Protein backbone atom coordinates (compact mmCIF):
# COMPACT_ATOMS: atom_id res chain seq x y z
CA UNK A 228 0.00 0.00 0.00
CA UNK A 229 1.38 3.39 -1.02
CA UNK A 230 1.04 6.01 1.72
CA UNK A 231 1.63 9.68 1.24
CA UNK A 232 2.20 12.64 3.55
CA UNK A 233 0.97 15.61 1.60
CA UNK A 234 2.15 19.18 1.77
CA UNK A 235 5.33 19.08 3.85
CA UNK A 236 8.61 20.99 3.90
CA UNK A 237 11.58 18.69 3.39
CA UNK A 238 15.24 19.46 3.41
CA UNK A 239 17.41 18.25 0.60
CA UNK A 240 20.72 17.82 2.39
CA UNK A 241 22.34 16.24 -0.64
CA UNK A 242 21.69 19.49 -2.48
CA UNK A 243 23.02 21.66 0.33
CA UNK A 244 20.23 23.12 2.37
CA UNK A 245 17.51 23.32 -0.21
CA UNK A 246 14.03 23.34 1.30
CA UNK A 247 11.15 22.21 -0.77
CA UNK A 248 7.39 21.95 -0.25
CA UNK A 249 6.18 18.62 -1.60
CA UNK A 250 4.49 15.27 -0.92
CA UNK A 251 6.38 12.21 0.34
CA UNK A 252 5.15 8.78 -0.78
CA UNK A 253 6.35 5.51 0.72
CA UNK A 254 5.64 1.81 0.49
CA UNK A 255 6.85 -1.32 2.31
CA UNK A 256 8.85 0.74 4.77
CA UNK A 257 10.83 2.62 2.12
CA UNK A 258 10.46 6.08 0.61
CA UNK A 259 9.26 5.86 -2.96
CA UNK A 260 8.85 9.36 -4.31
CA UNK A 261 9.23 13.03 -3.42
CA UNK A 262 7.10 14.18 -6.31
CA UNK A 263 3.92 16.12 -5.81
CA UNK A 264 0.64 14.25 -6.41
CA UNK A 265 2.39 10.89 -6.88
CA UNK A 266 -0.30 8.17 -7.19
CA UNK A 267 -0.99 6.55 -3.82
CA UNK A 268 -3.58 4.63 -1.79
CA UNK A 269 -3.68 6.57 1.48
CA UNK A 270 -3.09 10.26 2.16
CA UNK A 271 -2.05 11.99 5.39
CA UNK A 272 -2.21 15.76 5.73
CA UNK A 273 1.22 17.24 6.42
CA UNK A 274 -0.30 20.70 7.05
CA UNK A 275 2.71 22.51 5.65
CA UNK A 276 4.86 21.35 8.59
CA UNK A 277 8.48 20.15 8.51
CA UNK A 278 9.08 16.50 7.66
CA UNK A 279 12.51 15.45 8.92
CA UNK A 280 14.21 12.08 8.72
CA UNK A 281 13.61 10.27 12.02
CA UNK A 282 16.17 11.38 14.59
CA UNK A 283 19.12 9.06 15.11
CA UNK A 284 20.44 8.85 18.65
CA UNK A 285 23.88 7.38 18.31
CA UNK A 286 24.61 7.67 22.02
CA UNK A 287 22.06 6.39 24.51
CA UNK A 288 21.87 3.67 27.12
CA UNK A 289 19.52 0.91 26.07
CA UNK A 290 17.04 -1.09 28.13
CA UNK A 291 18.13 -4.04 30.11
CA UNK A 292 16.58 -6.91 28.13
CA UNK A 293 17.72 -9.91 30.10
CA UNK A 294 14.09 -11.04 30.17
CA UNK A 295 13.38 -10.93 26.48
CA UNK A 296 9.64 -11.27 26.87
CA UNK A 297 9.34 -8.28 29.20
CA UNK A 298 6.89 -6.03 27.39
CA UNK A 299 7.68 -2.80 29.14
CA UNK A 300 10.09 -0.45 27.43
CA UNK A 301 11.47 2.42 29.46
CA UNK A 302 13.89 4.59 27.49
CA UNK A 303 12.94 3.39 23.99
CA UNK A 304 9.41 4.67 24.55
CA UNK A 305 10.73 8.12 25.56
CA UNK A 306 12.98 8.08 22.50
CA UNK A 307 10.04 7.42 20.19
CA UNK A 308 7.99 10.23 21.72
CA UNK A 309 10.77 12.72 21.00
CA UNK A 310 11.05 11.63 17.36
CA UNK A 311 13.95 9.20 17.58
CA UNK A 312 13.46 6.30 15.16
CA UNK A 313 16.90 4.66 15.45
CA UNK A 314 19.14 4.56 18.50
CA UNK A 315 22.42 2.91 19.41
CA UNK A 316 22.99 1.44 22.86
CA UNK A 317 26.07 -0.18 24.33
CA UNK A 318 27.78 3.14 24.98
CA UNK A 319 30.36 4.17 27.55
CA UNK A 320 31.75 0.63 27.71
CA UNK A 321 28.50 -0.76 29.04
CA UNK A 322 26.38 -3.47 27.42
CA UNK A 323 23.32 -4.17 29.52
CA UNK A 324 22.37 -7.36 27.68
CA UNK A 325 24.24 -9.85 25.54
CA UNK A 326 23.81 -8.73 21.91
CA UNK A 327 22.15 -11.91 20.59
CA UNK A 328 19.67 -11.90 23.44
CA UNK A 329 18.89 -8.21 23.02
CA UNK A 330 18.21 -8.61 19.32
CA UNK A 331 16.26 -11.82 19.85
CA UNK A 332 13.83 -9.94 22.10
CA UNK A 333 13.32 -7.22 19.51
CA UNK A 334 13.03 -9.67 16.63
CA UNK A 335 10.38 -11.54 18.53
CA UNK A 336 8.37 -8.74 20.13
CA UNK A 337 9.28 -5.55 18.26
CA UNK A 338 10.46 -2.36 19.91
CA UNK A 339 9.34 1.29 19.95
CA UNK A 340 12.36 2.23 17.81
CA UNK A 341 14.98 0.63 15.60
CA UNK A 342 17.88 -0.43 17.77
CA UNK A 343 21.62 -0.75 17.02
CA UNK A 344 24.22 -1.84 19.53
CA UNK A 345 27.91 -1.42 20.16
CA UNK A 346 30.21 -3.76 22.08
CA UNK A 347 30.82 -2.34 25.56
CA UNK A 348 34.44 -2.97 26.49
CA UNK A 349 34.09 -2.56 30.28
CA UNK A 350 31.25 -5.10 30.36
CA UNK A 351 33.23 -7.59 28.26
CA UNK A 352 36.26 -7.18 30.50
CA UNK A 353 34.10 -7.92 33.57
CA UNK A 354 32.40 -10.88 31.87
CA UNK A 355 35.77 -12.46 31.17
CA UNK A 356 36.54 -12.16 34.87
CA UNK A 357 39.19 -9.45 34.87
CA UNK A 358 38.99 -7.46 38.10
CA UNK A 359 38.76 -3.68 37.67
CA UNK A 360 42.07 -3.32 39.47
CA UNK A 361 43.89 -5.84 37.23
CA UNK A 362 45.54 -5.51 33.86
CA UNK A 363 44.49 -8.23 31.40
CA UNK A 364 47.11 -10.96 30.95
CA UNK A 365 48.12 -12.02 27.43
CA UNK A 366 45.70 -14.94 27.66
CA UNK A 367 42.91 -12.66 28.83
CA UNK A 368 43.61 -10.20 26.03
CA UNK A 369 43.20 -13.06 23.59
CA UNK A 370 39.80 -13.75 25.13
CA UNK A 371 38.90 -10.07 24.81
CA UNK A 372 39.82 -10.13 21.11
CA UNK A 373 37.74 -13.23 20.52
CA UNK A 374 34.76 -11.75 22.31
CA UNK A 375 35.00 -8.40 20.49
CA UNK A 376 35.24 -10.14 17.14
CA UNK A 377 32.22 -12.28 17.93
CA UNK A 378 30.09 -9.28 18.93
CA UNK A 379 31.17 -7.27 15.89
CA UNK A 380 30.39 -10.28 13.68
CA UNK A 381 26.96 -10.55 15.31
CA UNK A 382 26.14 -7.04 14.12
CA UNK A 383 27.56 -4.51 16.59
CA UNK A 384 28.51 -1.19 14.99
CA UNK A 385 31.56 -0.51 17.07
CA UNK A 386 33.40 -0.80 20.36
CA UNK A 387 32.89 1.62 23.22
CA UNK A 388 35.09 2.32 26.25
CA UNK A 389 34.07 3.78 29.61
CA UNK A 390 37.50 4.96 30.68
CA UNK A 391 36.34 7.09 33.59
CA UNK A 392 34.38 4.14 34.97
CA UNK A 393 37.54 2.10 35.26
CA UNK A 394 40.60 4.37 35.42
CA UNK A 395 42.83 1.27 35.43
CA UNK A 396 42.12 0.82 31.74
CA UNK A 397 45.25 2.42 30.29
CA UNK A 398 45.67 3.97 26.85
CA UNK A 399 47.96 1.03 25.99
CA UNK A 400 45.29 -1.46 26.98
CA UNK A 401 42.72 0.26 24.75
CA UNK A 402 45.10 0.19 21.79
CA UNK A 403 45.95 -3.44 22.48
CA UNK A 404 42.25 -4.33 22.57
CA UNK A 405 41.66 -2.52 19.28
CA UNK A 406 44.68 -3.98 17.52
CA UNK A 407 42.88 -6.67 15.51
CA UNK A 408 40.58 -3.94 14.17
CA UNK A 409 43.22 -1.36 13.23
CA UNK A 410 42.40 0.40 10.00
CA UNK A 411 38.88 -0.97 9.74
CA UNK A 412 36.46 1.72 8.60
CA UNK A 413 33.31 -0.41 8.64
CA UNK A 414 33.12 -0.08 12.44
CA UNK A 415 33.88 2.73 14.85
CA UNK A 416 35.32 3.14 18.32
CA UNK A 417 33.94 5.50 20.94
CA UNK A 418 34.97 6.49 24.42
CA UNK A 419 33.64 8.10 27.51
CA UNK A 420 36.63 10.25 28.55
CA UNK A 421 39.06 9.54 31.35
CA UNK A 422 38.53 12.84 33.20
CA UNK A 423 36.04 15.68 32.96
CA UNK A 424 36.23 19.26 34.23
CA UNK A 425 39.66 20.77 34.58
CA UNK A 426 41.28 17.63 33.09
CA UNK A 427 38.92 17.46 30.11
CA UNK A 428 41.40 18.63 27.48
CA UNK A 429 44.01 15.97 28.27
CA UNK A 430 41.23 13.40 27.99
CA UNK A 431 40.33 14.67 24.52
CA UNK A 432 44.00 14.40 23.58
CA UNK A 433 44.08 10.80 24.77
CA UNK A 434 41.03 9.90 22.66
CA UNK A 435 42.44 11.70 19.62
CA UNK A 436 45.66 9.70 20.08
CA UNK A 437 43.70 6.43 20.16
CA UNK A 438 41.86 7.47 16.98
CA UNK A 439 45.11 8.38 15.23
CA UNK A 440 46.97 5.21 16.23
CA UNK A 441 44.14 2.77 15.51
CA UNK A 442 42.90 4.44 12.33
CA UNK A 443 39.42 3.37 13.29
CA UNK A 444 36.73 6.07 12.88
CA UNK A 445 36.20 7.51 16.33
CA UNK A 446 33.46 9.11 18.37
CA UNK A 447 34.16 11.28 21.40
CA UNK A 448 31.21 10.65 23.69
CA UNK A 449 29.20 13.44 25.30
CA UNK A 450 31.70 16.24 24.88
CA UNK A 451 29.40 18.52 26.87
CA UNK A 452 30.06 16.63 30.09
CA UNK A 453 33.81 16.50 29.41
CA UNK A 454 34.70 20.06 28.50
CA UNK A 455 31.89 22.51 29.31
CA UNK A 456 33.71 23.62 32.43
CA UNK A 457 35.37 26.75 31.09
CA UNK A 458 37.68 24.75 28.81
CA UNK A 459 35.46 24.01 25.79
CA UNK A 460 37.49 26.26 23.50
CA UNK A 461 40.68 24.31 24.22
CA UNK A 462 38.82 21.01 23.92
CA UNK A 463 37.45 21.92 20.50
CA UNK A 464 40.89 23.12 19.41
CA UNK A 465 42.40 19.75 20.35
CA UNK A 466 39.75 17.99 18.25
CA UNK A 467 40.27 20.33 15.31
CA UNK A 468 44.05 19.81 15.43
CA UNK A 469 43.41 16.09 14.91
CA UNK A 470 40.80 16.65 12.21
CA UNK A 471 43.31 18.82 10.37
CA UNK A 472 45.75 15.91 10.44
CA UNK A 473 43.10 13.77 8.75
CA UNK A 474 42.03 11.76 11.81
CA UNK A 475 38.39 10.64 11.52
CA UNK A 476 36.65 11.96 14.64
CA UNK A 477 33.04 12.84 15.28
CA UNK A 478 31.69 14.06 18.58
CA UNK A 479 28.35 13.70 20.30
CA UNK A 480 26.86 16.16 22.76
CA UNK A 481 23.59 16.63 24.61
CA UNK A 482 22.03 20.07 25.14
CA UNK A 483 22.02 20.36 28.94
CA UNK A 484 24.27 21.84 31.59
CA UNK A 485 23.97 18.84 33.90
CA UNK A 486 25.25 15.29 33.51
CA UNK A 487 23.94 12.08 35.02
CA UNK A 488 25.42 8.77 36.08
CA UNK A 489 25.23 6.23 38.90
CA UNK A 490 26.22 7.56 42.31
CA UNK A 491 28.32 4.45 43.05
CA UNK A 492 30.69 4.95 40.10
CA UNK A 493 34.25 6.21 40.24
CA UNK A 494 33.00 9.60 39.00
CA UNK A 495 32.11 10.41 42.60
CA UNK A 496 35.29 9.07 44.17
CA UNK A 497 37.83 11.08 46.16
CA UNK A 498 37.98 14.84 45.81
CA UNK A 499 35.67 14.93 42.77
CA UNK A 500 34.27 18.39 43.50
CA UNK A 501 37.64 19.98 42.89
CA UNK A 502 37.26 19.20 39.17
CA UNK A 503 34.03 21.18 38.88
CA UNK A 504 34.18 24.09 41.28
CA UNK A 505 30.58 23.78 42.53
CA UNK A 506 29.06 22.94 45.95
CA UNK A 507 28.05 19.34 46.76
CA UNK A 508 24.38 20.41 46.76
CA UNK A 509 24.53 20.88 42.95
CA UNK A 510 24.34 17.09 42.74
CA UNK A 511 20.84 15.70 43.18
CA UNK A 512 19.69 12.08 43.54
CA UNK A 513 16.75 10.70 41.56
CA UNK A 514 15.14 7.76 43.37
CA UNK A 515 13.62 6.90 46.74
CA UNK A 516 14.62 7.38 49.46
CA UNK A 517 16.52 10.34 48.01
CA UNK A 518 14.38 11.38 45.06
CA UNK A 519 15.06 15.06 44.35
CA UNK A 520 17.40 15.32 47.34
CA UNK A 521 20.66 17.30 46.96
CA UNK A 522 23.79 15.63 48.29
CA UNK A 523 25.26 16.23 51.72
CA UNK A 524 28.34 14.38 52.98
CA UNK A 525 26.14 11.87 54.88
CA UNK A 526 23.76 11.27 51.99
CA UNK A 527 26.68 10.81 49.59
CA UNK A 528 28.21 8.18 51.85
CA UNK A 529 24.92 6.35 52.40
CA UNK A 530 23.93 6.44 48.72
CA UNK A 531 27.31 5.15 47.52
CA UNK A 532 27.24 2.34 50.06
CA UNK A 533 23.60 1.32 49.90
CA UNK A 534 22.21 2.56 46.56
CA UNK A 535 25.23 2.54 44.22
CA UNK A 536 23.15 2.17 41.05
CA UNK A 537 20.94 5.15 41.87
CA UNK A 538 21.26 7.88 39.25
CA UNK A 539 22.61 11.25 40.30
CA UNK A 540 22.24 14.46 38.30
CA UNK A 541 25.16 16.87 38.57
CA UNK A 542 24.47 20.49 37.69
CA UNK A 543 28.05 21.40 36.96
CA UNK A 544 28.46 22.50 33.32
CA UNK A 545 28.25 25.80 31.44
CA UNK A 546 25.34 25.99 29.00
CA UNK A 547 26.93 28.62 26.73
CA UNK A 548 29.86 26.25 26.16
CA UNK A 549 27.52 23.34 25.46
CA UNK A 550 25.75 25.48 22.86
CA UNK A 551 29.02 26.62 21.34
CA UNK A 552 30.15 23.01 20.89
CA UNK A 553 26.91 22.18 19.08
CA UNK A 554 27.65 24.80 16.41
CA UNK A 555 30.68 22.81 15.22
CA UNK A 556 30.11 20.76 12.05
CA UNK A 557 31.62 17.59 13.54
CA UNK A 558 29.34 17.58 16.61
CA UNK A 559 26.24 15.39 16.50
CA UNK A 560 23.22 15.71 18.74
CA UNK A 561 22.82 12.62 20.94
CA UNK A 562 21.02 12.17 24.24
CA UNK A 563 23.24 9.96 26.43
CA UNK A 564 19.76 9.09 27.77
CA UNK A 565 19.77 6.86 30.82
CA UNK A 566 16.87 5.94 33.09
CA UNK A 567 16.38 3.73 36.07
CA UNK A 568 12.78 2.69 36.80
CA UNK A 569 11.43 5.54 34.62
CA UNK A 570 13.42 8.15 36.56
CA UNK A 571 16.41 10.17 35.49
CA UNK A 572 17.87 13.09 33.56
CA UNK A 573 15.43 14.75 31.11
CA UNK A 574 17.88 14.36 28.19
CA UNK A 575 16.43 10.90 27.42
CA UNK A 576 13.04 12.47 26.62
CA UNK A 577 13.94 16.01 25.56
CA UNK A 578 17.27 16.23 23.75
CA UNK A 579 16.15 16.47 20.13
CA UNK A 580 13.10 18.75 20.63
CA UNK A 581 15.24 21.00 22.83
CA UNK A 582 17.82 21.50 20.07
CA UNK A 583 15.16 21.93 17.35
CA UNK A 584 13.09 24.19 19.61
CA UNK A 585 15.00 26.53 21.90
CA UNK A 586 18.39 26.25 20.24
CA UNK A 587 17.07 26.86 16.71
CA UNK A 588 14.58 29.58 17.61
CA UNK A 589 17.16 31.56 19.57
CA UNK A 590 19.61 31.28 16.65
CA UNK A 591 22.31 28.94 18.00
CA UNK A 592 21.73 26.72 14.93
CA UNK A 593 19.64 27.03 11.79
CA UNK A 594 16.86 24.48 11.39
CA UNK A 595 18.75 22.74 8.59
CA UNK A 596 21.97 22.55 10.63
CA UNK A 597 20.04 21.12 13.58
CA UNK A 598 18.28 18.49 11.44
CA UNK A 599 21.62 17.50 9.89
CA UNK A 600 23.14 16.94 13.36
CA UNK A 601 20.11 14.89 14.45
CA UNK A 602 19.93 12.70 11.34
CA UNK A 603 22.45 12.64 8.49
CA UNK A 604 25.59 13.07 10.58
CA UNK A 605 24.85 10.25 13.06
CA UNK A 606 23.78 8.03 10.12
CA UNK A 607 27.28 8.58 8.73
CA UNK A 608 28.97 7.51 11.95
CA UNK A 609 26.93 4.30 11.88
CA UNK A 610 27.83 3.74 8.24
CA UNK A 611 24.11 3.75 7.45
CA UNK A 612 24.10 7.00 5.46
CA UNK A 613 22.70 5.21 2.42
CA UNK A 614 19.77 3.77 4.39
CA UNK A 615 18.63 6.26 7.02
CA UNK A 616 19.00 9.92 7.97
CA UNK A 617 17.81 11.40 4.68
CA UNK A 618 14.42 11.83 3.03
CA UNK A 619 15.00 10.43 -0.44
CA UNK A 620 13.71 7.54 -2.53
CA UNK A 621 15.09 4.19 -1.35
CA UNK A 622 15.69 5.39 2.21
CA UNK A 623 13.90 3.83 5.16
CA UNK A 624 10.59 5.59 5.81
CA UNK A 625 11.56 6.73 9.32
CA UNK A 626 10.21 10.26 9.56
CA UNK A 627 9.13 12.94 12.01
CA UNK A 628 6.52 15.57 11.20
CA UNK A 629 6.94 18.56 13.49
CA UNK A 630 6.09 22.21 13.76
CA UNK A 631 9.32 24.22 13.93
CA UNK A 632 7.39 27.03 15.63
CA UNK A 633 6.20 24.94 18.56
CA UNK A 634 8.49 21.91 18.93
CA UNK A 635 9.85 21.95 22.47
CA UNK A 636 11.04 19.57 25.14
CA UNK A 637 8.92 19.34 28.28
CA UNK A 638 10.94 16.89 30.36
CA UNK A 639 12.41 18.49 33.47
CA UNK A 640 14.77 17.48 36.24
CA UNK A 641 11.65 16.81 38.34
CA UNK A 642 9.73 14.96 35.60
CA UNK A 643 12.45 13.40 33.47
CA UNK A 644 10.20 11.52 31.03
CA UNK A 645 7.58 14.16 30.17
CA UNK A 646 7.07 14.00 26.38
CA UNK A 647 7.76 17.02 24.17
CA UNK A 648 5.21 19.12 22.29
CA UNK A 649 5.08 20.09 18.63
CA UNK A 650 5.64 16.60 17.21
CA UNK A 651 2.64 15.72 15.03
CA UNK A 652 3.66 12.35 13.62
CA UNK A 653 6.46 9.83 13.95
CA UNK A 654 6.79 7.12 11.32
CA UNK A 655 8.88 4.01 11.95
CA UNK A 656 9.58 1.69 9.01
CA UNK A 657 6.74 3.30 7.07
CA UNK A 658 4.12 2.82 9.79
CA UNK A 659 2.56 5.44 12.03
CA UNK A 660 3.99 5.21 15.55
CA UNK A 661 2.96 8.60 17.01
CA UNK A 662 0.07 10.83 16.03
CA UNK A 663 -0.60 14.16 17.76
CA UNK A 664 1.75 13.28 20.61
CA UNK A 665 -0.08 9.99 21.25
CA UNK A 666 1.53 6.57 20.80
CA UNK A 667 -0.30 4.65 18.06
CA UNK A 668 2.12 1.71 18.01
CA UNK A 669 5.26 1.03 20.00
CA UNK A 670 6.24 -2.23 18.32
CA UNK A 671 7.31 -1.07 14.86
CA UNK A 672 11.05 -0.92 15.57
CA UNK A 673 13.48 -3.59 14.41
CA UNK A 674 16.98 -4.64 15.32
CA UNK A 675 19.59 -3.24 12.97
CA UNK A 676 22.73 -5.31 12.57
CA UNK A 677 25.86 -4.02 10.91
CA UNK A 678 26.18 -5.65 7.53
Ligand SMILES: [Zn+2]
Nearest residue numbers: 319419448449
Ligand atom coordinates in the same frame (compact mmCIF):
# COMPACT_ATOMS: atom_id res chain seq x y z
ZN1 LIG B 1 29.29 8.14 29.23
